[in-house]
Amino acid sequence: MQIEIKRIYDPVDESDGMRVLVDRLWPRGISKEQAHLDLWLKEIAPSNALRKQFCHQAEHWQSFQKGYYQELGENPHVDELKQIATEQPLTLIYAAKDPELNHALVLKNYLYGKEIQS
Template sequence: MSVRVRRIYEPPEPDDGLRVLVDRLWPRGLAKDEAHVDEWPKALTPSTELRKWYHGGGSYEEFRRRYEAELDAPEAAELVDGLRKAGRGKRVTLLTASKSPEQSHAQVLLELLKG
């Protein structure tokens, strides 16, 4: 499985493969028909409480730990398995509006899918 993270505001590329929005909220200022999103599994996104805690000054390491715990929940775990199956033999591109994707939930999800 080939998986990567890209900002959703970047134009789609032919080698994106399956484009999966991993943010709970739709990105501001982006029309849905321009985003070219194939899937939007909201149960894979951090909870509203966790997202607000992190953006309120929480540490990335603690955010990561809490988000990984959320991803262990049955519905999220099933979606992770589904993405792994969908990505067999092709690329999966995780899309986020985060200004720092390398310090976001998308990075945690990327590492989980690769592992």
């Protein structure tokens, strides 16, 4: 499997493979043409309650990851993403500002079967 993550505001590259937006809400300031997406899978995003609890604050990072891993364990779309990643490169597209504390990173780690990161 080849899975990458990328902000939606970053330039599109041929090496992106299949580009899947994994945010529940459409990113501000980006048109559908500019996004160059193959799929918008909003159902894979963290629940609103978990997202609001995290609020992109470092002190909530561990509990956010645990909660999101639990949600992903019950999400039927995980298998869809794994299947895509076995067939072609997959880039998970997100809009969050922080490249090190965002749900796309947690999703990537989950798809690879990695443990929660500290």
